[in-house]
Amino acid sequence: MTMDVTAEVIADVDALVCERGHDIEAIVLGASAGGIGALLTILAPLPATLPIPIVIVLHVAEDKASRLVEVFSHHLAPQVRLAEDKAYVATDTVYFSSAGYHLSIEKGRWFSLSREEPRYFSRPAIDFLFTSAADAYGGALLGVLMTGANEDGAEGLAAIARAGGVTVVQDPDEAEFATMPLAALKLLRPDRILSLQQIRTLIYRLEIPDAG
Amino acid sequence: MPKNEATLDIELPLLMEAIYRKYSYDFRNYSLASQKRRVIHALRQMECPSVSELQARILREPETFLQLLQYLTIPTTEMFRDPDYFLSLREKVVPLLRTYPSLKIWIAGCSTGEELYAMAILLKEEGLLSRSIIYATDINPAVLEKARKGIFPLNRMRAYSANYQAAGGKNAFSDYFTAAYDAAIFDRSLCENVTFADHSLATDSVFSETHLISCRNVMIYFNHELQDRVLELFHESLCHRGFLGLGSKENLEFSRWGSFFEAVDKPWRVYRKK
Ligand SMILES: C[S@@+](CC[C@H](N)C(=O)[O-])C[C@H]1O[C@@H](n2cnc3c(N)ncnc32)[C@H](O)[C@@H]1O
Numbered sequence: 001m002t003m004d005v006t007a008e009v010i011a012d013v014d015a016l017v018c019e020r021g022h023d024i025e026a027i028v029l030g031a032s033a034g035g036i037g038a039l040l041t042i043l044a045p046l047p048a049t050l051p052i053p054i055v056i057v058l059h060v061a062e063d064k065a066s067r068l069v070e071v072f073s074h075h076l077a078p079q080v081r082l083a084e085d086k087a088y089v090a091t092d093t094v095y096f097s098s099a100g101y102h103l104s105i106e107k108g109r110w111f112s113l114s115r116e117e118p119r120y121f122s123r124p125a126i127d128f129l130f131t132s133a134a135d136a137y138g139g140a141l142l143g144v145l146m147t148g149a150n151e152d153g154a155e156g157l158a159a160i161a162r163a164g165g166v167t168v169v170q171d172p173d174e175a176e177f178a179t180m181p182l183a184a185l186k187l188l189r190p191d192r193i194l195s196l197q198q199i200r201t202l203i204y205r206l207e208i209p210d211a212g
Numbered sequence: 213m214p215k216n217e218a219t220l221d222i223e224l225p226l227l228m229e230a231i232y233r234k235y236s237y238d239f240r241n242y243s244l245a246s247q248k249r250r251v252i253h254a255l256r257q258m259e260c261p262s263v264s265e266l267q268a269r270i271l272r273e274p275e276t277f278l279q280l281l282q283y284l285t286i287p288t289t290e291m292f293r294d295p296d297y298f299l300s301l302r303e304k305v306v307p308l309l310r311t312y313p314s315l316k317i318w319i320a321g322c323s324t325g326e327e328l329y330a331m332a333i334l335l336k337e338e339g340l341l342s343r344s345i346i347y348a349t350d351i352n353p354a355v356l357e358k359a360r361k362g363i364f365p366l367n368r369m370r371a372y373s374a375n376y377q378a379a380g381g382k383n384a385f386s387d388y389f390t391a392a393y394d395a396a397i398f399d400r401s402l403c404e405n406v407t408f409a410d411h412s413l414a415t416d417s418v419f420s421e422t423h424l425i426s427c428r429n430v431m432i433y434f435n436h437e438l439q440d441r442v443l444e445l446f447h448e449s450l451c452h453r454g455f456l457g458l459g460s461k462e463n464l465e466f467s468r469w470g471s472f473f474e475a476v477d478k479p480w481r482v483y484r485k486k
Contacts, residue, residue: 085432086439086466098461106435112243113432113461115288116250132245133220200296 011200016106016192017209020166024206025140026089026105027052028133030126032059032148032157033093036068036177039146040075042200043094048077050207055083055095055133055175057103057126059148065099084115097124120152130156139164142206144199148180154187161188168192168199220465223263224248230267235277237351238414239284241438254283278354281432285352286433289323291368291430292330294460296377300480301424302380305455308336309423315344316422318449320413322348322431325359326372330379331426332402337382341405347419349411358446362398362406366391369396413442418449429459436466443469447485456483 031038035058043054057064060068072080075096083095083103097103101113103124119125128144128155143160145153147170162169167190172178174195184190194202224247228239238249251263258279260266270277290300309315317335322328328348335341350356366422373385387394423447431439446456448471456473458481464470471481 084463084465085461086436086463101461102246104243106243106245114243114246114247114286115429115432116246116286128245128249135245
């Protein structure tokens with residue numbers, strides 16, 4: 001039974017990669033409470049070379065944020081960096097946003113930081129990254145919204161959908177905190193609702209297209 | 213041209229062009245992502261159904277433009293924000309500033325003045341305030357007016373006091389203001405040599421022979437082109453080996469002008485003209 005589900009899942013993810021995978025040029029991930037564990041799970045298998053950059057907004061307390069890069073560098077093969085103001089988005093990199101600043105991607109595909117008011121009590125806001133990335137990448141974007149205890153990210157994911165990008169929401173039954181995925185499901189019908197294992201497979205297949 | 217460009221993406225640059233031609237405020241080279249959010253926010257607050265309609269209104273009603281200006285500029289600020297920056301100025305820059313008989317210091321994009329008062333306090337404690345001329349500039353006349361008054365919410369003083377101590381403050385922070393109801397009224401003598409000026413980094417020229425320019429969290433709202441312009445301006449304004457301080461998440465790495473400055477304290481974004 002489990003075997004079948006897994007095979008089915010891989011077939012489904014492969015279908016998605018086949019359908020849309022060739023034109024995905026960036027991946028944006030959003031998570032809040034429970035996010036560190038979830039991100040470590042989905043990013044762990046990635047190799048050092050990533051053709052598609054990954055940009056993450058994870059809500060954490062300001063004093064802990066500076067350690068994110070350290071923690072993830074320790075566990076992941078690709079280079080992990082803070083997205084710096086005015087730097088161009090580069091491949092082979094997993095980016096986190098700096099605490100206390102909103103992170104956006106401009107149309108020229110460079111990062112911009114800003115100190116606008118917090119959104120849902122958080123700065124960075126997932127909505128701002130997702131919405132700006134949708135403007136910058138249009139249909140060539142995959143957005144994934146995961147566990148979290150507030151409603152940030154739902155509008156951003158809807159913007160990605162409107163721009164023709166691929167949208168994935170973590171299965172709320174499985175998410176450590178379901179509020180964030182549920183808020184997204186209230187606002188849109190994503191392309192897929194997936195478990196962490198499935199999200200992990202999806203990202204892996206996108207990053208390593210010829211993996212068996 | 214991209215086909216089916218979103219209406220908003222057509223309207224936004226037209227609005228900025230209209231503002232520039234009518235009021236000479238140049239927002240055409242700001243980062244677009246936050247600018248777009250600011251305009252959408254302004255539409256809601258000003259109960260305007262579309263950017264085109266907002267444009268029609270601001271062209272005819274200067275007071276509506278002034279209202280919009282409050283949304284377009286982001287005034288977020290604090291006293292001794294990033295205390296380590298001020299500590300770095302104290303320890304690494306002040307000793308060199310001491311060698312000049314008189315000083316010119318430029319706080320560019322000073323917003324409501326918190327950064328200015330922090331700088332004045334620092335200079336006073338280091339015995340440099342009386343020989344300094346400080347230019348405090350911003351494009352938003354409303355924030356400049358607040359900066360001139362030097363009255364801040366009393367409930368922020370506890371946090372500012374902690375910042376002040378962490379920034380190497382030498383006295384009691386409360387020495388510098390008088391509490392009146394819910395306001396902290398800052399000592400007027402801090403501003404004796406301050407010139408407040410409506411000045412745009414996007415369109416105006418420089419103050420000459422400055423020794424230190426502090427321009428924090430202003431260029432993050434600019435695109436590469438405008439950042440280049442501003443850094444060229446600063447390079448021209450600074451005296452030989454003058455200092456430049458930026459916000460803690462800003463950098464010179466992605467500008468053509470970066471190589472004309474060297475880092476004095478890279479983590480805290482203190483640079484020096486080569
Ligand atoms: C986020 S505040 C920074 C305040 C202070 N420097 C700090 O770091 O706490 C940005 C300020 O830059 C000003 N500003 C924006 N564009 C400007 C321009 N072209 N020239 C001068 N000031 C500008 C805004 O009006 C606003 O007050």
